[in-house]
Amino acid sequence: MEEAAPEIIADLRAGKLKLGAVNEEVLKKPKDQQAKSLKEQKEARRAKAAKKAQEKKSGGKPKTPEANQRMVDVDAFVTKWNCFDEMQREAFVAKCECKSKRP
Numbered sequence: 001m002e003e004a005a006p007e008i009i010a011d012l013r014a015g016k017l018k019l020g021a022v023n024e025e026v027l028k029k030p031k032d033q034q035a036k037s038l039k040e041q042k043e044a045r046r047a048k049a050a051k052k053a054q055e056k057k058s059g060g061k062p063k064t065p066e067a068n069q070r071m072v073d074v075d076a077f078v079t080k081w082n083c084f085d086e087m088q089r090e091a092f093v094a095k096c097e098c099k100s101k102r103p
Helices: 008-015 032-057 064-084 086-101
Strands: none
Touching: 008 032
């Protein structure tokens, strides 16, 4: 801790900062830049946690508005259709024709 800036040591002693938050990357920097580096790391951790919480809350993927959902579904089907070979395409069309003939 001899390499830490006086502000960091004061925060550690006051209990405002945890010892684990002060890593080697911060201590390698000059004393006048350590507090700034520590603050940047803290903000980055908060942003990452907020992003993770948002993804968890929204189900992982960003939701598509209902108005656009049909277009997204069509685009996904076109992508799959392009990957089908000729036999798969014929089987799909035959299955759809059978369904459309039912009353």
